[in-house]
Amino acid sequence: MSNEKLQVIPLGGLGEFGMNCLALRFGDDIVVIDAGLMFPEEELLGVDIVVPDITYLIENRSKVRGIVLTHGHEDHIGGLPWILSELNVPVYGTEFTLAYVEGKLDEHRLLDDAELIEILPGRRFNLGIFSIMPIRVTHSLVDCVALAIHTPVGIVLHTGDFKIDLSSPDGHPFDLQAFADLGKQGVLLLLQDSTNVDRPGFTPGEKAVIPRLDDIFAQTRKKLFFSCFSSSIHRMKIALDLAHKHGRKVAIIGRSIDNASEIAQDLGYIDPPAGLIIHPNQIKDTPASKLLILISGTQGEPMSALSRAAVNNHKFAKIDPGDTVLLSSRVIPGNEKAIYRVIDHLERRDAKVIHDDGTHGLIHVSGHGSQEELRMMISLVRPKFFVPVHGDYRHLKRHVELAQATGIPEKVMLLEDGDVLSLDRETAQKTGKVATGRVCIDNNSTADVVEDTVIRDRKHLGEDGLFLPIIAINRATGKVEGLPEITTRGFAADDPELMRNARDIVARTLNESSDEERRDYGVMKDKIRGDLKRFLQKNANRRPLIMPIILEL
Ligand SMILES: [Zn+2]
Numbered sequence: 237m238s239n240e241k242l243q244v245i246p247l248g249g250l251g252e253f254g255m256n257c258l259a260l261r262f263g264d265d266i267v268v269i270d271a272g273l274m275f276p277e278e279e280l281l282g283v284d285i286v287v288p289d290i291t292y293l294i295e296n297r298s299k300v301r302g303i304v305l306t307h308g309h310e311d312h313i314g315g316l317p318w319i320l321s322e323l324n325v326p327v328y329g330t331e332f333t334l335a336y337v338e339g340k341l342d343e344h345r346l347l348d349d350a351e352l353i354e355i356l357p358g359r360r361f362n363l364g365i366f367s368i369m370p371i372r373v374t375h376s377l378v379d380c381v382a383l384a385i386h387t388p389v390g391i392v393l394h395t396g397d398f399k400i401d402l403s404s405p406d407g408h409p410f411d412l413q414a415f416a417d418l419g420k421q422g423v424l425l426l427l428q429d430s431t432n433v434d435r436p437g438f439t440p441g442e443k444a445v446i447p448r449l450d451d452i453f454a455q456t457r458k459k460l461f462f463s464c465f466s467s468s469i470h471r472m473k474i475a476l477d478l479a480h481k482h483g484r485k486v487a488i489i490g491r492s493i494d495n496a497s498e499i500a501q502d503l504g505y506i507d508p509p510a511g512l513i514i515h516p517n518q519i520k521d522t523p524a525s526k527l528l529i530l531i532s533g534t535q536g537e538p539m540s541a542l543s544r545a546a547v548n549n550h551k552f553a554k555i556d557p558g559d560t561v562l563l564s565s566r567v568i569p570g571n572e573k574a575i576y577r578v579i580d581h582l583e584r585r586d587a588k589v590i591h592d593d594g595t596h597g598l599i600h601v602s603g604h605g606s607q608e609e610l611r612m613m614i615s616l617v618r619p620k621f622f623v624p625v626h627g628d629y630r631h632l633k634r635h636v637e638l639a640q641a642t643g644i645p646e647k648v649m650l651l652e653d654g655d656v657l658s659l660d661r662e663t664a665q666k667t668g669k670v671a672t673g674r675v676c677i678d679n680n681s682t683a684d685v686v687e688d689t690v691i692r693d694r695k696h697l698g699e700d701g702l703f704l705p706i707i708a709i710n711r712a713t714g715k716v717e718g719l720p721e722i723t724t725r726g727f728a729a730d731d732p733e734l735m736r737n738a739r740d741i742v743a744r745t746l747n748e749s750s751d752e753e754r755r756d757y758g759v760m761k762d763k764i765r766g767d768l769k770r771f772l773q774k775n776a777n778r779r780p781l782i783m784p785i786i787l788e789l
């Protein structure tokens with residue numbers, strides 16, 4: 237045992253944003269930190285989510301003691317359903333994180349077989365040869381932890397996602413003391429979040445948005461629509477508090493934000509006074525000046541409540557001239573087009589749109605620490621070795637430079653997915669590579685059952701073929717010109733009845749949409765794709781890649 241080394245093996249999240257997953261191995265014991273997903277880039281059109289390839293874990297199945305979660309964001313827990321269905325091991329997380337996980341596993345009918353174990357900040361637990369201390373950190377989500385993993389060769393500290401917020405709205409500040417104590421004990425390796433390594437200074441605390449949001453509440457005369465990430469529990473609490481202060485009732489619209497607010501209420505993170513929250517069907521009976529509508533869809537997701545309200549196609553959320561729509565979030569790179577499309581629709585309805593374009597004051601803050609916080613963590617814990625995690629290659633590179641410049645770690649290393657880092661008390665070296673990769677999953681967001689989920693690797697895609705509906709729309713009138721055409725590759729084009737029915741499905745989807753929706757190609761493509769997917773699954777038992785093409789006339 238004496239010459240045995242600790243291995244640190246990132247399986248996802250080092251070299252891309254998302255699908256965070258990292259294995260620690262000592263002898264016959266493996267623990268996994270986080271099991272995230274990633275939303276695909278444009279190149280992976282037609283795929284809904286991407287999760288890390290866990291071949292390494294499956295090959296070492298008998299050694300995996302459990303998965304420990306740092307917090308409940310999708311890029312840390314979203315891969316669990318796929319990973320657990322191949323490797324059912326115990327999952328450890330804080331109360332709030334596990335509440336999210338439960339919902340997710342329940343949706344995929346995996347909850348009954350799952351072993352979920354709650355952990356508490358400050359309470360150490362054992363997992364195989366490892367002993368793990370969760371430490372309270374602050375982030376845009378609540379109940380987040382860093383993990384100090386005591387191993388036979390020393391302590392490995394994984395920060396998870398964090399910023400240093402000393403006045404967190406939930407009353408649980410960042411635990412500076414615990415990190416300082418670790419520094420005294422001696423940390424062998426620090427694995428630190430790289431997300432904001434490009435930003436100088438400190439990231440503002442979650443409460444920093446209150447003054448500007450308060451102004452906006454005070455200045456708004458009609459309905460106020462407030463959209464934030466559904467997991468921004470702090471932001472939701474702030475919005476509810478301000479609604480109460482300014483005499484507005486709150487309606488919550490959108491599945492993701494509704495779920496999140498329910499969990500947050502159950503666990504006491506938000507505690508609205510009786511009567512503050514109303515049912516969406518009470519909106520029509522409430523004066524516009526007395527309404528706050530929390531609505532999901534800050535990223536312009538085509539089927540979200542805000543996108544639908546923006547094209548006047550939501551049952552409860554009606555946007556009238558003079559209403560204010562506040563997007564308290566950032567633009568995630570890649571979503572610009574979709575977001576600006578929604579903003580255009582909102583402007584067309586004469587709503588006042590306030591988003592984080594730099595001209596509206598502090599209406600959003602990041603959940604990730606900036607350069608000074610990253611330096612502060614390094615100087616608090618004084619690690620012997622340092623490896624940046626969570627980021628594209630360039631972020632990892634900048635973070636390596638930042639860590640080196642502190643002069644504190646003896647050795648700073650850049651690892652990518654699959655690299656094996658071997659450590660003992662004195663040395664750290666890259667010693668090999670394991671198989672890693674991305675697994676693409678097609679999981680239609682509009683479908684409610686798991687049967688509609690398929691793991692789609694490239695081989696599979698070849699088998700199920702390609703289905704291209706081609707629709708000509710007159711941009712000026714929003715009218716469909718002619719009948720939809722369908723081109724297929726590797727798919728039963730020789731079944732004329734199936735093809736005719738598929739064309740009918742597309743025509744029906746088009747007919748049942750409003751002119752404004754028809755002018756919004758993102759919405760139309762999503763609707764057509766969803767309807768065709770269900771049809772083909774049911775009538776042909778096939779799951780081809782469906783890529784609607786809209787020709788503008
Ligand atoms: Zn996060």
Ligand SMILES: [Zn+2]
Pocket residue numbers: 256309311312397626
């Ligand atoms: Zn993250």
